[in-house]
Amino acid sequence: MSIAQVLAAGGIVMVPLLLFSVVAIALSVERVVFWVRIHRRQRAIVKGLLQTYRSNPTAADEQLRQHLDLPIARIFLEALELDGASPSQFRLALEGATQAELPLLKRFNTVFQTIIAVAPLLGLLGTILGLIRSFASIQLGEVGANATAVTGGISEALVSTAAGMVVAIFTLLVANLFRGLYKRQVALLQEYGSQLEILYEWHYRATLAPSSTTGEAYARVG
Numbered sequence: 001m002s003i004a005q006v007l008a009a010g011g012i013v014m015v016p017l018l019l020f021s022v023v024a025i026a027l028s029v030e031r032v033v034f035w036v037r038i039h040r041r042q043r044a045i046v047k048g049l050l051q052t053y054r055s056n057p058t059a060a061d062e063q064l065r066q067h068l069d070l071p072i073a074r075i076f077l078e079a080l081e082l083d084g085a086s087p088s089q090f091r092l093a094l095e096g097a098t099q100a101e102l103p104l105l106k107r108f109n110t111v112f113q114t115i116i117a118v119a120p121l122l123g124l125l126g127t128i129l130g131l132i133r134s135f136a137s138i139q140l141g142e143v144g145a146n147a148t149a150v151t152g153g154i155s156e157a158l159v160s161t162a163a164g165m166v167v168a169i170f171t172l173l174v175a176n177l178f179r180g181l182y183k184r185q186v187a188l189l190q191e192y193g194s195q196l197e198i199l200y201e202w203h204y205r206a207t208l209a210p211s212s213t214t215g216e217a218y219a220r221v222g
Helices: 003-010 014-055 057-065 071-080 087-105 109-136 147-221
Strands: none
Touching (some): 014 109, 014 147, 071 087, 071 147, 087 147, 109 147
16 A cells, blocks of 8 residues: 555545654654764763863863854853853853753754644544544445445544554654653763863862962061
8 A cells, every 4th residue: 555545545634644744754853963963072072172171271162162063062161251250150150051052952842742642632533533434324224335435434544543653653752762862961961061160160269379379478468
């Protein structure tokens, strides 16, 4: 049975189910490209960045600007652009920048959840419409029935149900995959963010040390 025959056999509900399937596939491809790009580059870039920041914070800023397509680079750069911030202020800036990037990491989750919920309902609606069509073809009190109409209605009921389940199952699988990648990314953001906080605090205290020594000397002179 060809795709056109399946669509014709499933009835009117096959139109939104076809639209849902196209949307789910297109968004899945976009998310796969997004996550592959992140995981291929992120770890090496962040490790190099932390090593650079340890010795030269200014060079680290320039390095971050070269990778603004990565969420973690935008998060770190936004926090590091706060000149003279205390470690606690830096932590708040880092957390705020992370929260701003989370919607991008969870992008299309609402669409996936909508398809997962609505696709089986459309399949059930197709089942009901197919059964109605089958029962309408049976004339009570008459000998025999329109076999073609009855089997056509049953076929519509079964095909629409199967199509709705297939679309929902596929979308559920990819949505769970992306949810797992999202949780892993959040954990990595917390890990690398903590390392950057430690380095920032170390630089902050190293910067204050000379001024503190100078202040003590002036106090002794006075």
